[in-house]
Amino acid sequence: METREAEASTSVVYLDYNATAPLRPEALAAMLPILQGVGNSSSPHALGQRAARAVDIARRQLADLIGCSPGEIIFTSGATEANNLALGATAGRGGQMVTGATEHPAVLEAARAVSASSGAGLTILPVDSAGRIDLPTLSSALRRGPVSVVSVMAANNETGVLSDLSEVIELAHQAGALVHTDATQMVGRLSIDLSDLGVDLLSLSAHKFGGPQGVGALFIRRGISLPYTPLLIGGGQEKGWRAGTLNVAGVVGMGAAAASAATELTAEVARTAALRNRLEASLLAKIPGSRVNGDRKHRLPGVTSITFPGAPADALISSMPDVAVSDGSACSSGAPGPSHVLLAMGLSYADAESTLRFSLGYATTNEHIDYAIAATVGAVQRVQTALHVPSAPA
Ligand code: PMP
Numbered sequence: 001m002e003t004r005e006a007e008a009s010t011s012v013v014y015l016d017y018n019a020t021a022p023l024r025p026e027a028l029a030a031m032l033p034i035l036q037g038v039g040n041s042s043s044p045h046a047l048g049q050r051a052a053r054a055v056d057i058a059r060r061q062l063a064d065l066i067g068c069s070p071g072e073i074i075f076t077s078g079a080t081e082a083n084n085l086a087l088g089a090t091a092g093r094g095g096q097m098v099t100g101a102t103e104h105p106a107v108l109e110a111a112r113a114v115s116a117s118s119g120a121g122l123t124i125l126p127v128d129s130a131g132r133i134d135l136p137t138l139s140s141a142l143r144r145g146p147v148s149v150v151s152v153m154a155a156n157n158e159t160g161v162l163s164d165l166s167e168v169i170e171l172a173h174q175a176g177a178l179v180h181t182d183a184t185q186m187v188g189r190l191s192i193d194l195s196d197l198g199v200d201l202l203s204l205s206a207h208k209f210g211g212p213q214g215v216g217a218l219f220i221r222r223g224i225s226l227p228y229t230p231l232l233i234g235g236g237q238e239k240g241w242r243a244g245t246l247n248v249a250g251v252v253g254m255g256a257a258a259a260s261a262a263t264e265l266t267a268e269v270a271r272t273a274a275l276r277n278r279l280e281a282s283l284l285a286k287i288p289g290s291r292v293n294g295d296r297k298h299r300l301p302g303v304t305s306i307t308f309p310g311a312p313a314d315a316l317i318s319s320m321p322d323v324a325v326s327d328g329s330a331c332s333s334g335a336p337g338p339s340h341v342l343l344a345m346g347l348s349y350a351d352a353e354s355t356l357r358f359s360l361g362y363a364t365t366n367e368h369i370d371y372a373i374a375a376t377v378g379a380v381q382r383v384q385t386a387l388h389v390p391s392a393p394a
Pocket of ligand 1: 104
């Protein structure tokens with residue numbers, strides 16, 4: 001609560017949770033004694049064993065959030081590493097790899113690199129205008145020959161659009177392929193139950209649900225056999241999957257954030273969806289010509305991607321410095337050109353470059369939304385006027 005109030009009182013309204021979420025107070029409280037103390041979780045003495053017990057608790061907290069068993073979790077430095085590990089490991093089964101055009105670069109680029117180094121073929125599935133994977137193209141890729149892995153994200157980081165994972169899993173498993181999902185944007189924001197959802201591997205990152213940056217995990221379903229080569233070779237930690245001294249404070253912060261997110265999940269889904277819907281409805285009503293991108297029914301509760309034709313996102317962002325929003329994915333914002341996600345959904349270059357992503361989360365308040373609506377309306381009017389865009393009929 002303290003952080004919630006402190007955050008609300010700062011001068012910037014933060015609506016960029018898909019880039020990173022503020023650290024939850026529970027995560028900070030759990031991490032502080034670890035940072036102030038000492039102990040390598042692999043050491044046999046009492047301090048090491050205390051660190052190991054803290055790691056065990058965190059593994060259980062994370063497992064409870066996603067419905068798996070603690071032994072199925074490998075801690076990593078984040079979702080980027082988890083995705084690289086998952087794709088490298090599954091490619092070792094032989095056969096081609098299949099993924100989607102709107103994946104995060106941590107999957108798309110990793111898949112391209114693994115395909116280039118292993119010689120495995122790579123199929124990149126198109127999406128429809130709502131941002132959802134084209135299932136007939138998946139079926140025909142699966143019919144063309146053995147597929148090692150189908151990697152489809154649970155929720156898109158730019159639009160919040162949810163994949164039809166159950167369908168993907170059914171088709172892939174019928175063809176003998178494993179399924180990996182990059183669930184970085186879904187974990188802690190919508191319920192995921194791995195005891196029910198049959199994915200074989202799942203990646204996540206703590207800082208998207210209020211844990212610290214630089215720590216994440218890969219879930220690997222018990223019983224699947226992977227002829228893997230670890231990315232990091234050394235002391236054999238994490239059952240040999242990922243060598244290196246564990247980031248105990250990070251892992252403990254992730255566990256505490258997972259427990260806090262799990263407690264509030266149902267109420268938070270409803271609360272953030274209501275705030276997002278109000279933001280979206282007001283902007284659409286007040287800004288003629290504005291449009292929401294992606295499937296509005298199958299979406300994360302706290303995300304909206306809106307195109308404001310004739311108002312480039314970079315100009316909008318500089319015109320409202322006290323509201324933190326994104327022009328797409330923060331991770332690829334260094335890359336030239338408009339968002340590959342919006343282009344894959346059929347937007348023109350100009351529209352893709354005139355799109356803002358608003359992403360809300362656990363500390364977003366009604367006041368933040370009021371402020372963001374007024375600031376965005378003002379910024380769009382200023383930018384369109386400066387660029388002499390005629391107002392579209394309302
Ligand atoms: N996948 C998705 C969908 C993401 O949104 C992100 C972070 N933007 C990542 C992977 C990478 O996460 P990290 O930078 O924490 O490794």
